[in-house]
Amino acid sequence: MHSEHYSGYRKNFSLILIFIVLISVLFILSLFLAYNFSKKFIENEFVSEKVKVLEESIKPYNEFFQNKVPEISYYNGYLDSATTAKFVDTILKTYPFVSKVVFYDLEVNNGPVRDGLNTGQFSLGPKLVYQFGDLVPMDSVKLFSRDETKKFNHRDDFNALGIKLISYVENLDTTKVPAQDELFTNFSNIRSNKITYLNIPRFEDLKIYKEMLRNKLHPSPVYQQDMLSFHMDPYKIRIINSRPLLYQNIRIEPLTYDPLNTSSEYIATEIALPGPFSDYKLYFISAKSFVDKEIRSYFIPISLVMLLFYSLLVLVAYLIFRNLNINHRMFKLQYDFVNNLTHEFKTPVSVIKIAGNNIKSAASLTERELKMYGKILDEEADKLNGLMNKLLAFTQIENNAIELNKDIVNMEDFIESTIESHTLKHPDFNVTYEVSGFSTFITDPVLLGSLFDNLAENAYKYSRPELKRLHITARLIKGKIVLRFTDQGIGIPAPEINHIFKKFYRIQNQYNQNGSVGLGLAFCKELVNYMSGEISVKSKVNKGTEFKIVLPYNN
Template structure:
C-alpha cells in the first residue's frame, strides 16, 4: 500500500479521453466542412446561371438595343446598296442572325392598287423586298423576292404596319415618343424574328396623319424602311464564366425531348428573352464533375483542419512524453534516495557498532584498538568519498567550481593510481601501457576521480573469474586517448545513450544495492568540463571499453 502511494500517478485516462474527443471533433469538422461546401456548390450552381446567361445574351442585347436602331439614322432613305452594307456588318458580327429581309416601303395617299395596307386614305406597301444571307463560302448574297415568295413573311409586315397606322391616330403637335412607344410601335418580336421600322420625324408623322384623314390632299409619297431579322438562337455563343460549376451548357428548345437521369446530374435552366423565347439555356453537371470542384475547395479546408488536429495530437504526445519522462525521473530519484540512504546507512551502522563495542568494553587490547580504528577510518573515508562526489558533481553541473590546472607528466600522474589499484584489488588482472610525448595540463583531482570511477566499475561489474582491466594511454595529433578495457558483463547498445544520465542504473545482478547512478554521469561532467569527450563500446558478456579523449592544450573552463 505504501509503495502504491509513492508511485508517480500517470493519469492516461484523461489523455486518452482528450485524444478521442479531438479525433471525434476532427471527424465531425471534416464531415461538416465537406457538407457545407457541397451545399454551397449546389447553391452557387443555381445562382451563377444568371451570370452565364447575361454574358451569353449580351451580344444579342447589344445587337437589339444598339445596332438595330441605326436604321433610323437613314430616315427611310436606304436603297439596296446601303441596305446591303448595313446587313453585311450585322450578319458578320452576329452569327445568330441567319438572314435579313429588307422592305423598301412607300407611304402614300395615292388610290393605286398595291399589295399593302390601306387605312382610310393612307396606303403603305413594299416596293421591293430583298433577302440577304451568307452563302457556303461566307459571301453576302442578296436576292430580290417576288410577292409570292414573301407570303410567309406578309403577316410580319402587316402586323408592323397596323401598329404604325394605329399610332398615327394618337399623334399630335405635342407628341414626344418615349422608349416605351418606340418598342411598342416600331419593334415587333416573334419567335426567331425581330422586325423593325425606321422611326420617322414628328413632322413626317403629322404629315402621314393628315394624308390618312383628308381626301383632298395632293398625292405625295414618302419612303420608309423595314427590316426583318431571322434569328437562330442555337448559334448564340455560350460564355461559360463558371467552368468549374457547369460541365455542359446548351441552348435547347423550350420543349426539349431530352431526358436526363436526375440521379446522376444536377440541372437548371433559364428561358431566353424576346425573339429567343422559344429557347432556353440548360445547365447540366454530373455528380463526378461537381465532386471534383467540391474536393478542390475542400482540400485547403481539410488541410487546415488536419493541421489543427495534428497540432492537438502533438500536444497530447508532448503531454504523454512529459508524463513518461517525469515518471522515469521520479523513479530514478526515488531509487537514488533509497540507494543513497543505503550508502550512508551502511557506514554509519558500522561506525555505530564499532563505537558501541568500544564504549561497552572494559578493556581493549592493542590489536582490538587497531581493528576498531581501521574500521572507523575506512567507513569515515567511504562517507567522505560519497559526500565529496555529490558535492563535486553539483559544483561541476552548476559551473560553480574552478579548475586548478597544472602541468603534469602522464606517467607521473598514472603510476601512483595504478600502484594503488594493485594494492586495492589484488585479485584484478591489471595491465597498462603509456606511450605519449607531451605532458598533460589538467586538474589532477578531477581526473583522478574519473580514473577511480572507471577502475572501480571495471572491478565491480566483472565476474570473479573474469576480473581483467587494461588501461592504454596514447597520444594523437589533437588528444590524449585513454582506453579502459575490461572483460566484464558488458552493456546493451540500447543503453549507451542513458548510462551517462543522472540516477540511471543498468539493471543487472551487480546493481541491486550500492549504486546511486551518479558514477558515469560524474565522469562525463568532469570530462566535458575539461573540454574532452568520453565514449563507450561494449558487447554483452564480453566486456566494455571506455575511451577518454582529452585535448593536448588547455581548454578547461
Template sequence: MSTQAHKNVYQKNFSLIAAFLVMISITLVVALVIAQRFTETYVKNEFASRKLDVLEQTLKPYNDFFQNRIPEITSYQGFLDSASAANYARSVFTDYPFVKNIRYDEIAISSKSEERTPGNAMNISVKSVYEYQPQNNGGVVGRRLPRNADEDDFSRIAKKLNYYIVVADTSRVPNQEEIYSTFYDVKPSKISYLNIPRRQEIKDYRMLQKGGRASAYYKQNMMTFMLDVYTIKLRNTHPELYENVSIQPVVYDPISADNGEMRTEVAFPGAFSDYKLYFKSAPNHLDDEINRRFMPIAGIVLLIYVFLVVIGFLIYRNLNVNLKLFKLQYDFINNFTHEFKTPVSVIKIAGSNLRGDGELSERQRKHYGKILDEEADKLNELMNKLLSFTQIENRSIKLNKEEINLENFVQKYINTFSIKYPDFKLDYKVEGIHHFYTDPVLLGSIFQNMIENAYKYSNPGQKELFIEISYEKRNIVISFTDKGIGIPKDELNNIFKKFYRIENQYNQNGSVGLGLAFCKELANFMSGDLQVKSKVNEGSEFIVTLPYEN
C-alpha cells in the same frame, strides 16, 4: 510498493492521452463527414444555380446585337437604300453568325389616297423589300422580293407606330420600354425593327393622322432578322459542374434513365424563347468536383488534427519526463539514504563499542578507529561528488591546469586500485604522448570513476581493465576497456543522465547514478567529450577525448 505506484501513475497519464487521442480522432472523422456532405450539397446547389452564368455568357453576343447593333438602323434616319442596307447586313453577318438572313423594308408615310393601305390611318405603305443572305467568302447576296413579302411583320409594326403617334409625348425622347414595345417586334427566331422617328417627325405624323399637310412624304426603314439558335456558340463557363451543355427545344424532355445523371435546364429569352439550354453531368463528373473542393477542407481539418496530436504528444512527453524525473528523484533519495545509512550504521556500531564499559585492547581500538575513518571517508567522498557535480553544472569552478606525466599519472591509480582490489587485473599503454597540460584533479576524478565502475560491473574472474592513451588529431584520447557485463543498446543514451541507473544485480545494493554523469560533465567542462561502445556480456569501452595543449 513504489514501483506499483509509478506504474499506476503512468497508466493514468497514458489513459488520459489515449482518451484525448480517441476524442480528437472521432472529432476528425465527424468533421470530415460533415465537411464532405456540406461540400456535396454546395456543389449540387451550384449545379442548379450556376446555369444562369452559362446562359448569360452564351447570350452575350445576342444581347449586344439586340441592344446595340439593331438600334444602329435609327442613325440612318430612314434614308437606307439597298446598297447601304447590304453593307449593314454584311457587318451583321460577320459579327453575329446566328443571323441567317435579313429583310429590308423601305416604308413610305404620306397623305396620298392612292397609297392608302387598309388599317393604316395615315397611309403607311411598303415601297420595296430586299432580302440579304451571307456567303462563305464573307460577302453578302441580296435580292428584291415582292412588296407583300413582309406583309404580316409590316402590319404589326404599322399598328404599333400608329398607336405610338397618338399617345407619344413629343417633349422628350422615348424611354426604353416605349422603344421595345413600339419599334421592336420579337417573334420566335425573328426580330423586326423600325427606325425611331425624331420628335418633329412624330409631330408631323400626328398632323397627317388628322389630315393636315396633304403633300407631305416621309421614309422609314424596317429590318427583319432571321435567327438560327443552333449557330450560337455555347460558352460553358463552369465545365467543372456541367459535363455537357446543349441547345434543345423548350418541349424537349428525354426519357429518364436511372443512372444517377444530374440534369437541369434554363429557357432562352426573347427571339429564342422556343429553345432552352440543357445541362447534364454524369455522377462521377460531379464527384470529381466535390472531391476537388473537399480536399483543401480535409487538409485544413487534418492540419488541425495534427496540431492537436502534437499538443497531446507534448503533454504526454511532459508527463513522461516529469514521471521519469520523479522516479529519478525517488531512486536518488532511496539510494542516497542507503549510501548514507550503511556508513552511519557502521559508525554508530563502532562508536557504541568504543563507548562500552568493557576495556578494549590496543588492536580493537585501532580496528574501530580504522572503521570510523574509512566510513567517514566514504561519506566525505559522496558529499564531495555531489558538491563537485553541482559546481561543474553551474560552471562555478575554474580549471587549475598543470603539466603532468601521463605514465606516472596512470601508474599511480593502477597501484592504488591494485592494492584496494587484489583480484582486479589492471594494465595500460601510453603511445605517442608523454606529457599533458590539464587539471590533474578533474582528470583524476574521471580515472577514479572509470576504474571503480569497471571493477563494480564485472563478473568475478573477469575483473579486467585496460587503459590506453594516445594522441590523435590534436586530441588526447583515453580509452577504458573492460570485460564487464556490458550495457544494453537501448540504454546507451541514458547512462550519462544524472541519477539514472540500469536495473541489474550490481545496482541492488545502492548506487546514486552519478558516476558516469559526473564523468560526462567533467569531460565537457574540460572542452572534451565522453563516448561509449558496449556489448552485453562482452564488455564496454569508454573513450574520453580531450583537447591537447602544450
C-alpha cells in the same frame, strides 16, 4: 523498480489516449460532413451556374439587340438597298445567329395607300422590300416594289409593327418627350426567332404623325421609314461553357424537349433562352462520375486543411505524451536518487553510530578494539566525505564554479598510483595499463584523477567476481590524448547506451540495486566536457565495455 503508485507520480497516459481517440473520431466525422457539404455545394452549383453560362453565351445577342439594332435610327428613314446590304453583311459576319434580314423601305403618307395600313388620314406602306442573307439566291433579293404589279406578300412582320406604331402615335402625349426605352419598346417587335425594328422618328415628326391620323394637312406631308426584320437561328448561338469541369455537355434544345434516357447515371438541368429564342433552352447534362470528380476536387483541399489541423492536434498530444514521459523519467530518477543517496548516507551514519555506541557503552577497550573502531570511523567518514565531495564537484562543474588548475602529469606514474589505490581497496581487482607516444602532458590532475577513479570503480562494480579486470591505454594520436578503459564486465544493453551519461540514470541489473546514486558516468561526462574533451562508449552485453576519452594534448 518503483511503481507509479509508490512514487506518487501519475502520467495520465489514458487521458492522452482518450484525447487522440476523440479527435480521431471527430476528424473522421468532419471528413464525412465535409464530403457531404462538398457534394451538396457542387450539386447546387450545377443548378445555379447555368445562369452564368447563359449570360456568357448570349452576350453577343445582347450586344446586337442593344447596340447594333438601334443603329438603324441613325439613317432617319433614308436607308437604301446598297447601304442596307453592307450593314447586313457586317451583321451576318459578326453575329452568326442572324440567318436572314428583310429590309422594308416604307413611306408615311397623309392619304390612303394600296399596299399597307390606312387609319384615318394616316397611311404606312412599303415602297420596296429586300431580303439579304448567305443562303438567299441572287434572284430573290428583291421581294416587292410598289412600281411593279407584284403583290405584297410579307405582311406579317409589317402589319404587327405597323399596328404597334399607329397605336403608339394615337396615344402619344405631345406635351412631354418620351423616354428612349419607351420608344425602343414601341418601335420594335420580338417574336419567335425574329426581331423586327422600325427606325425611331424625331419627336416633332411623331407630333405630325398624330395630326395626320385625324386631319388632312396642306401641303400633304410624306415621311420615310425603314424597317428591318432579323431572322434568328438559335442553333447558331455559340455556347460558352464557363464551367467545363462541371458541365460535360451543353446543347440547345426546343423548350418542349424531354430526353427519353432518364438514367440515374446522369444529372441534368436546363434554362430558357431569352427574347426571340424563348422557344428554346440550354440543356446541361453530365455523368455523375464526371460531377464526382468536381466534388472531389472541391473536397480534397478542405480535407487537407482538416488533416493539417488534425496532425497539429496529434502533434500536441505527442508532445504532451513526450513531456509526461520525460517528466516521469526525471521524477523516477530523482526519486531513486533521493532513495539511493539516503541509503548511501544512512549506511555510514549507522555504522558510525553503532561504533560510537559501542565505544560509549564499553567499560574499557583494548588497544586492538580502539584501532578497529578508529579504522571503522575513519573509513565511514571517508565514504561520507567522498560522496559529498562528488556532489559538490558535480554541482560546481555544471555551474562553471571551479577553475581548471593545469599541471604537468606524468602518465605512467599517474596510472600506477590509481592502480595502487584501487588494488588496495579491491585486492581481487586486476588492472593493467599501456602508455605510448608521450610521457607527460598538462592537465588538471585532480579532475583527471576523479575521471580515472569513477571509470575504474565502474569497471570493478559491474564485473563478475572471476572477471574483475581493467586494461587502461593512453596514446598520443594525431595531436590528441586518447584514453581507453576496457573491462570484461557485464556490458551495457544497446537501448541504454544513449542514457548512461544522464544525471540520476541507473541501469537496472543485479549489480545496481543499491549503492549507486546515478551520478558516476554523468560526472565523468561533465569532467571531460570541462576539460574540453570528448567521451564515448562501446559495449556488448556479457562481453565487456570500453570507454574512450579524447583530451587535448598540451605539453
